[in-house]
Amino acid sequence: MVNIDYALNVICKETKIIGTENKDLLSSVNRVLAEDIYSKDNLPPFNKSSKDGYAIKSEDTLNCSKENVCKLKVKGIIKAGDFINDTLKNGEAYKIMTGAPIPKGADAVVKIEDIEIKDDNLFIFEPINENNNIIKFGEEIKIGDLAIKKDTVIRPVEIGVLASLGYSSVKVYKAPTVALIITGDELVDINSDIKNGQIRNSNEYSLKALVTNLNAEVLSLGIVSDDRENLKEKMKYALEKADIVITSGGASVGDYDFVKDILKEIGADIKFSKIAIKPGKPVTFATFNEKLFFALPGNPSSLITTFEKFVKPTIEKIMGKDDFHSEQFKVIAMYDFECEIGREKYVYVEIKKKDGNYYAYKVGSQCSNHLMTMSRANGIIVIPKEIGHVKAGEAFNGEFIFGINFKKYIKE
Amino acid sequence: MVNIDYALNVICKETKIIGTENKDLLSSVNRVLAEDIYSKDNLPPFNKSSKDGYAIKSEDTLNCSKENVCKLKVKGIIKAGDFINDTLKNGEAYKIMTGAPIPKGADAVVKIEDIEIKDDNLFIFEPINENNNIIKFGEEIKIGDLAIKKDTVIRPVEIGVLASLGYSSVKVYKAPTVALIITGDELVDINSDIKNGQIRNSNEYSLKALVTNLNAEVLSLGIVSDDRENLKEKMKYALEKADIVITSGGASVGDYDFVKDILKEIGADIKFSKIAIKPGKPVTFATFNEKLFFALPGNPSSLITTFEKFVKPTIEKIMGKDDFHSEQFKVIAMYDFECEIGREKYVYVEIKKKDGNYYAYKVGSQCSNHLMTMSRANGIIVIPKEIGHVKAGEAFNGEFIFGINFKKYIKE
Numbered sequence: 051m052v053n054i055d056y057a058l059n060v061i062c063k064e065t066k067i068i069g070t071e072n073k074d075l076l077s078s079v080n081r082v083l084a085e086d087i088y089s090k091d092n093l094p095p096f097n098k099s100s101k102d103g104y105a106i107k108s109e110d111t112l113n114c115s116k117e118n119v120c121k122l123k124v125k126g127i128i129k130a131g132d133f134i135n136d137t138l139k140n141g142e143a144y145k146i147m148t149g150a151p152i153p154k155g156a157d158a159v160v161k162i163e164d165i166e167i168k169d170d171n172l173f174i175f176e177p178i179n180e181n182n183n184i185i186k187f188g189e190e191i192k193i194g195d196l197a198i199k200k201d202t203v204i205r206p207v208e209i210g211v212l213a214s215l216g217y218s219s220v221k222v223y224k225a226p227t228v229a230l231i232i233t234g235d236e237l238v239d240i241n242s243d244i245k246n247g248q249i250r251n252s253n254e255y256s257l258k259a260l261v262t263n264l265n266a267e268v269l270s271l272g273i274v275s276d277d278r279e280n281l282k283e284k285m286k287y288a289l290e291k292a293d294i295v296i297t298s299g300g301a302s303v304g305d306y307d308f309v310k311d312i313l314k315e316i317g318a319d320i321k322f323s324k325i326a327i328k329p330g331k332p333v334t335f336a337t338f339n340e341k342l343f344f345a346l347p348g349n350p351s352s353l354i355t356t357f358e359k360f361v362k363p364t365i366e367k368i369m370g371k372d373d374f375h376s377e378q379f380k381v382i383a384m385y386d387f388e389c390e391i392g393r394e395k396y397v398y399v400e401i402k403k404k405d406g407n408y409y410a411y412k413v414g415s416q417c418s419n420h421l422m423t424m425s426r427a428n429g430i431i432v433i434p435k436e437i438g439h440v441k442a443g444e445a446f447n448g449e450f451i452f453g454i455n456f457k458k459y460i461k462e
Numbered sequence: 463m464v465n466i467d468y469a470l471n472v473i474c475k476e477t478k479i480i481g482t483e484n485k486d487l488l489s490s491v492n493r494v495l496a497e498d499i500y501s502k503d504n505l506p507p508f509n510k511s512s513k514d515g516y517a518i519k520s521e522d523t524l525n526c527s528k529e530n531v532c533k534l535k536v537k538g539i540i541k542a543g544d545f546i547n548d549t550l551k552n553g554e555a556y557k558i559m560t561g562a563p564i565p566k567g568a569d570a571v572v573k574i575e576d577i578e579i580k581d582d583n584l585f586i587f588e589p590i591n592e593n594n595n596i597i598k599f600g601e602e603i604k605i606g607d608l609a610i611k612k613d614t615v616i617r618p619v620e621i622g623v624l625a626s627l628g629y630s631s632v633k634v635y636k637a638p639t640v641a642l643i644i645t646g647d648e649l650v651d652i653n654s655d656i657k658n659g660q661i662r663n664s665n666e667y668s669l670k671a672l673v674t675n676l677n678a679e680v681l682s683l684g685i686v687s688d689d690r691e692n693l694k695e696k697m698k699y700a701l702e703k704a705d706i707v708i709t710s711g712g713a714s715v716g717d718y719d720f721v722k723d724i725l726k727e728i729g730a731d732i733k734f735s736k737i738a739i740k741p742g743k744p745v746t747f748a749t750f751n752e753k754l755f756f757a758l759p760g761n762p763s764s765l766i767t768t769f770e771k772f773v774k775p776t777i778e779k780i781m782g783k784d785d786f787h788s789e790q791f792k793v794i795a796m797y798d799f800e801c802e803i804g805r806e807k808y809v810y811v812e813i814k815k816k817d818g819n820y821y822a823y824k825v826g827s828q829c830s831n832h833l834m835t836m837s838r839a840n841g842i843i844v845i846p847k848e849i850g851h852v853k854a855g856e857a858f859n860g861e862f863i864f865g866i867n868f869k870k871y872i873k874e
Contacts, residue, residue: 075667190833213662240626255488425620
């Protein structure tokens with residue numbers, strides 16, 4: 051039995067980028083850039099007005115005041131998208147719209163709220179500084195400048211930057227294909243009634259949701275019966291077609307737990323087969339050629355816990371997010387409970403915040419096939435290996451589960 | 463000009479659920495349940511073994527010890543998925559696999575690691591408690607029990623619960639269709655070279671990414687020229703087909719800013735048309751029948767800022783996530799800067815954490831068309847309306863941007 055940190059280190063060491071792929075711009079959201087992005091243009095590509103107003107020569111306004119109102123002649127209008135091949139002379143102005151190019155000779159824009167206009171005459175009541183309301187050529191970025199660094203997560207704002215630079219596709223780290231093999235002769239399709247001894251195949255659905263939520267590809271081989279030859283064929287097929295193979299169930303100590311034997315038989319390199327975590331002890335991790343194999347427990351909440359802890363960072367690392375640690379914070383237990391000594395316990399709780407502190411409340415039995423408990427939880431507290439009794443008021447490390455945005459579901 | 467909180471309150475008041483839709487189970491991830499989910503079964507549907515071991519009568523082991531080893535007769539094996547119509551008698555045992563049903567007459571399971579076996583004889587070295595390693599019928603949930611409450615966000619664990627209860631589809635709140643109208647005669651397609659006075663249409667891409675990231679539907683009408691009749695037709699079409707309409711640009715004070723006029727002309731109810739936020743002042747919010755209309759600024763970072771602040775909570779509320787507030791925390795400014803008095807300033811910064819405190823570092827110009835600055839930022843600090851000078855060391859409210867999981871990208 052290995053410790054959680056040891057397991058994570060071994061997995062992390064074996065996990066490598068599997069390549070890059072070109073994605074059209076909008077499909078690249080939430081993926082990670084596998085190339086540096088350089089600007090092919092100067093942005094803005096011309097001096098441009100940041101306001102609706104009038105393009106002028108600032109020197110014409112040096113002595114303007116309410117007493118000594120300046121008068122300029124409006125020669126025409128420049129809309130966004132226009133380009134005027136004219137040079138402004140002293141005493142002249144162009145009406146100009148936000149985003150439109152500043153005409154030659156002009157060096158400032160006075161905004162529409164600050165002037166008066168009568169026929170073609172523009173009246174200005176104060177001196178206007180040079181460069182006022184002008185966004186300068188190349189101010190945002192210049193040709194050849196690094197715009198976005200390799201290894202950046204592509205958020206909507208990066209989509210905007212890439213579009214403005216004319217990138218309609220980008221190179222991102224390839225998403226792994228994750229094969230799923232669900233073992234267990236007791237499993238029936240979710241549309242079936244359950245007869246004596248049967249339960250529905252929920253693990254396949256949980257795993258599909260977990261994998262697709264990470265933007266990886268799923269190749270599900272569905273329920274595979276506890277028949278050794280059949281299972282072996284499916285495992286070989288999965289290792290051929292996918293980058294990561296996950297089995298659920300069939301890797302414990304029972305007579306029909308063939309997964310480990312088959313891994314040995316086909317020559318996979320088994321790195322460990324038990325982790326000191328609860329729920330979730332019977333986790334086998336193996337490599338076969340460049341492929342990664344996770345045999346996870348069949349108990350639904352052990353499965354989800356070990357996926358989140360061990361498989362998720364693996365998928366994220368392959369996709370360019372090097373994230374083999376989770377953000378933990380202090381949480382105070384609000385109830386007493388007993389737990390097993392010898393494994394690190396991930397206890398599912400409801401975390402509430404009060405006066406800046408976090409508190410953990412009981413949501414149900416921690417029996418490892420109780421998905422209902424997990425469903426009522428928004429976080430976990432981690433009880434160290436050597437602790438067997440927890441008393442209300444004691445503080446432990448905690449984290450929110452399922453990563454995405456869960457702080458906002460905490461009740462204050 | 464209205465305050466941010468006033469604007470949010472008005473928008474929130476006008477924002478209503480637009481209906482529900484049935485989704486097949488896997489498509490419902492990250493959506494919000496629009497129905498209470500009740501169990502149609504008892505789970506587990508039978509007393510089941512939580513371990514690989516032997517099903518026994520606990521009373522047979524009352525006096526077992528290392529000195530007084532008990533011997534039971536193994537009658538057969540029960541695999542997961544099997545169902546044995548036999549009643550265990552005193553002195554008998556069944557080998558049993560994890561997940562398999564406990565045979566009648568048995569009331570405990572002794573795990574495989576704790577016994578010895580020779581031929582059909584099972585040797586036990588200690589008393590085994592009643593119910594040991596048995597998960598009881600209905601222990602997780604009973605027929606008719608509430609399994610998941612309406613208004614719950616469907617995470618992978620809820621997918622597992624729903625699958626285990628036999629739900630292959632669920633009712634969720636309907637996602638709105640969001641129409642996009644991009645105005646600006648200076649805009650060209652992202653695949654085009656930019657000529658004098660032109661810029662690429664990045665706003666359409668940013669908006670598509672922002673909307674699809676929220677799981678809402680996009681109906682993009684693309685670039686619409688600054689031609690009043692054409693724009694009016696497109697706005698009417700969008701209001702007919704979509705639940706929310708967003709325009710970018712064309713709603714300021716310029717001669718070609720027709721959006722507001724058209725809204726008045728078609729009889730829309732304009733609630734406000736300026737918000738005291740920087741970047742992003744010229745935001746018009748209007749309602750038309752049951753539809754919501756947001757005229758957002760054309761400057762790229764004003765557009766993204768106002769989308770995140772005003773449109774995102776609207777979309778989320780329609781989809782069942784009532785989330786008209788963001789999680790803020792104290793951040794200490796690490797540089798001096800000047801800013802405009804009279805509007806609340808959203809200053810894009812890099813937030814770093816040190817010794818439990820958060821610090822804001824400069825990432826670039828806050829000019830409202832600098833997407834590059836936003837792209838270097840992981841958060842904002844909010845400078846109150848009345849403040850015009852910020853000094854390093856002063857603390858402000860801050861938040862992370864783009865919601866999802868960004869705490870982990872903070873450098874400690």
